[in-house]
Amino acid sequence: MGWSDIIGEPRVKRLLSSAIERGRVAHAYLFTGPEGIGKDATALEFARALCCPSAALSAEGLIEACGHCPDCRRAVSLEHPDIHIVFSIPRGKGTSSNDPVENLSEEELRSVRRELAEKAADPYHHINVPRAAEIRIDSVRMIRRFASMSSSTGRWKTFLVFNADELNEEASDALLKTLEEPPAGTVIVLTSSFAAQLRPTIVSRCETVQFDLLGEEEIENALRTRLGIDEGEARLAARLSGGSYRHAVEVLGEDLQEWRNEVVDFIGYSLTTRYALLARRIEQWAKADRQAVTNRLRLMLSWVRDVFLLQTGSPERVLNIDMESRLERFVGRYRSARTADALASIELAIGALDRNGNTLLVLANLAAELRRNLAEKEADAIPL
Ligand SMILES: [Zn+2]
Structure with a gap:
């Protein structure tokens, strides 16, 4: 793990690394740009760099997580208590107002866990839980509750909201309140390929980070090194990808x-x-x-x-x-x-x-x- 695992996006990496280095990390970010170019993956890497106590300058001059301390190991398996991931989950049949996950059926819980495991194995995996269409208020309330607790490492707590355009009305209201009074020591990162669907009041409270389409060569290299695809096929898929890594992977199938x-x-x-x-x-x-x-x-x-x-x-x-x-x-x-x-x-x-x-x-x-x-x-x- 480390920034070198993130395909392309050198400008974004420099921007985020330099924010950490200069102690100028914003309370909230919006990572936006086309689908399948690594916004979630970058958010995860950023969160790791924020929570690793041994984060240091890499050979490329970027602040990055060390990759082997206990915090990094937990962060890689998406089990770090200071890194919270919010995404659409099914409504479920339970009545708990405490934790939306408690409302899920066994089967729903299994699919949420499966998606998280896939995301941990491949940060470019697109989380897609069956029957989950929106991020509801109980998920946003979790952010507020966890934000008020102290960090386990004494470093940053990060909340990653994947596909933030799926926030429903109520959840958007609650998130806006959180963004208006940002809890100390927390960083909220929203990712969205459809930022125009987010509420302007939410967008205006975030530092927007615009991601670029990936280059054909970057995608070709990623397919070869990450998936072991041979040169000819990788090049063809990269050319058909329109600059999206995920799209290139889909084309391979x-x-x-x-x-x-x-x-x-x-x-x-x-x-x-x-x-x-x-x-x-x-x-x-x-x-x-x-x-x-x-x-x-x-x-x-x-x-x-x-x-x-x-x-x-x-x-x-x-x-x-x-x-x-x-x-x-x-x-x-x-x-x-x-x-x-x-x-x-x-x-x-x-x-x-x-x-x-x-x-x-x-x-x-x-x-x-x-x-x-x-x-x-x-x-x-x-x-x-
Ligand atoms: Zn570490």
């Missing part, structure tokens, strides 16, 4: 070979006159969820980018190496293809899906653009 075949078929149908096949493919894709369509379009980007690399004489940078002969056939067949324009039209389609554009229309439009940019001259040559 998919049948990328099948997706790629679908993508190459889509391009082929668009450029020739196989409109019935094209229409069927568009319909199929439009039925899938939006993210799955975006993933296929990202694969399309990587494939057309490879065509561009072959056209411009840089075959060593081709990503879809196993499809090289198919790529070369394409380059030979469509000699005047305007690949850069085709790439731009795919980017536009991804953007349109992002903004909730109608999937059918976006794909039909993309097919027409691909034909125009990649095969216009050839199409002209087809005798009527």
Whole structure:
């Protein structure tokens, strides 16, 4: 453990480390930015650095937890009494107003424990307990109660509220009160990918820390070192990830070979006159969820980018190496293809899906653009 276990985000690491070093730790932080880039993981590492009595400067010049003292060991297994984690749990059937966990059924308790164990094993795991949709007031009351107790180490007590946009109205009221009168020696860290859904009065009481999308290389390296994924697959997943580590991991579980075949078929149908096949493919894709369509379009980007690399004489940078002969056939067949324009039209389609554009229309439009940019001259040559 240590900051080196957090993927990328050098600016955020420096900011948090320097707050500890200068004794300028804020009472409350809001970690915000896209999903799956390590906001929770960073919050956990920050909490460890705050509670380890032997925290010191690392080789990279960052204040970090020592990793081997008894406090660090408890912190790693998420069992440290000074690090409290709040997230959505089911309502449960019990009537305890003391501890929301006491209200859970055996099964619910098991799933909460399982999620916590997964989070301890992999801080990039997204906690998701079945039937848990909101953070309720009893969870926030726990913060107030624990905040009033003294720290077991004499150092900071931290409260991490994961997915803080799931706080319901009542819980938001209670949290706001806590933020208005921050208990001494405590740090509250809210994490959220949807900060716009948080109450502005809450946001204004926190120091906002904006996280960046991760770089393709950072994600590729993380997949290789953390999960032992081989280079080719890691690079492809990183390229499809859109800068989110979690998204890259999700992509790994998919049948990328099948997706790629679908993508190459889509391009082929668009450029020739196989409109019935094209229409069927568009319909199929439009039925899938939006993210799955975006993933296929990202694969399309990587494939057309490879065509561009072959056209411009840089075959060593081709990503879809196993499809090289198919790529070369394409380059030979469509000699005047305007690949850069085709790439731009795919980017536009991804953007349109992002903004909730109608999937059918976006794909039909993309097919027409691909034909125009990649095969216009050839199409002209087809005798009527
Ligand atoms: Zn330690």
